Amino acid sequence: MPRVAGQIDETKTEAILDAALELFTEKGAAASMESIARRAGVSRQTLYNRFPSKAEIGRALAARRSDAISAPLRTGGDPETVLTALAAGMLDKLCGKDGRGSMRGVALMSPHAPDVAAAIYDAGPAEGLRRLSAWLTEQDAAGRLTVPDPDAAAEMFSGMVLGHGHLRGVLNVPHPPFDRDARARETARRFIRAFAP
Known part of the structure; x- marks a missing residue:
């Protein structure tokens, strides 16, 4: 019988996602649902009740990561502060061991x-x-920035922040040393300068 909302043990859900991240990093598509359940310390039934497929696990992992990275967009701060924090979070995820491995x-x-x-x-x-x-x-509507094509500008910002970082991560090439905070600030400032009202 399905559980009522609020009865699900979220620690098991997090254990499943953590185990899946490790196994996807190690084995890619060869990671089986059974091995995920085993590593998470849950029954296969518990796993399938929460995530009926590897695609749903992947979606939940990506959503969890996206929520963490995009948190600065929900703070209501000024554009430079928000974009600097967003860039720093993106760089943390990209350059961290988990970021490279997940890519x-x-x-x-x-x-x-x-x-x-x-x-x-x-x-x-x-x-x-x-x-x-x-x-x-929203920034364009408030007059804080002038962004005629927000979709293209979002991709530009992401590219400015990450540079070749994704490629290095996929190829497991070490990132050259850099000052994360300085890069995040500089990226935000240059982006804002490009889209200043």
């Missing part, structure tokens, strides 16, 4: 499980771009 994991699985890769992209990076585009639309 490689998705790259490994994409030819064998395109549905999972598409779910991850839609719930993660694409959702992040949609949220940034919506925020840029």
Whole structure:
């Protein structure tokens, strides 16, 4: 019998997502639902009750990451502060061990499980771009920035922040040393200068 809302043990859900992230990073599409359940310390039934497929697990992982990275967009701060915090979060995720590993994991699985890769992209990076585009639309309407094409501007900002970082992550090439805070501030300032009212 299905549980009533509020009865689900969220620690089990987080254990499943953590186990899936580790296994997707290690094995790509070869990670089985059974191995995810085993590593998470839950029954197969518990896993399937929460996530009926690897695509749903991938979607939940990407959504969790997107929520964390895009949190500054919900703070209501001035554009430079918000974009600096957003850039810093993106760089943290990109350059951290989990960020590099998760990119490689998705790259490994994409030819064998395109549905999972598409779910991850839609719930993660694409959702992040949609949220940034919506925020840029709000900034334009308030007169703080002039952004005629928020979708294109969101992609530009992401590219400015990440540079070749994604490629290095997929190829497991170390990132050259850099000052994360300085890069985040400089990116935000240059972006704002480009879209100043």
